[in-house]
Amino acid sequence: MSNRLDALCSWLAATPVSHTITSVAWIIPTVQTMHILAVAAVITAALVVNLRFLGVGARELAMGSVTRRYLPWLWWSLPVLFVTGLTLIVGEPARVLKSPVFLLKMGLLIAAASVTLVCQIPLQREADFWSLKKWRRRAVWFLATASLSLWTAIIFAGRWIAYVQGD
């Protein structure tokens, strides 16, 4: 496993694309900035939607209306994050792929996206689905808390990749 990962990293690092990404000084900072701006869209959309679920903000709007308004920003940012993230991986494969925090970040991403979907899907049929019954109000409170924690943890993990390097 470790050997294969080593081989993949060396192969990627030897490609002309990787060489270009690392040798042109502005590429990595620019791509990282684009990545952060897309993260801004994701975390802001997640915050607004989850604050509505928690009953803190935007109470004049139905939950379904808030998710319809803001979650497309979250979902459409993911392809941007994928492309910019992949560029950073191709540029410095060992820095990212060998960092245990990167794996953690990907796991958290799957969890956060799943929780967000679980919240969103019922609202597409019924805009106040989560407020109709007591168990649903409770459930959405837990889902919203989990979602905010997970998206925050993803940002933290992203920053920690720079510090926790594999051998």
Place this chain on the structure above:
Amino acid sequence: MLQMFLQFLHDSAIATAIREGESLFPWIECIHVLALTLVIGSIAIVDLRLIGLTSRDRSVTQTTALALPVTWTAFVVAALTGGLLFSSNATVYAHNSFFQLKVALIALAGLNMVAYHLVLGRGAAGWHTPAQTPWRARLAGGLSLGLWIAIAVCGRWIGFTISTPT
């Protein structure tokens, strides 16, 4: 005078702890990144509404009521954590061009906000649906969006022009 102040910051107990600690700097950076993404994201909600690209079915004041509490809370957190990161290496950051530019751009964004409240946004309470906002609102929104993106660019470049992990 400035040099003395920077040295004083640099030598303070908290700055020393951040500089010499193993993980204090990255943790403060994490909170800084979280806060700044929320500042930019929530300001973008307002800017895009002012420009007339999103939330056209809601009034400008409804949109600002939703977004600005997030902006202000996050801005305070970003400024505090930014100050802590700065203090850990005050003299070096103070001489970094991207840091200087970033501070100047934040000041400009602040001026733009003041101009919006005093002049450009006059009559905002009446900007309901459907949404052709006046040119001065579109100007303030466009300037703000551009400035905050430039601030993010400068912020990232500070890390590449100073020898810390990127």
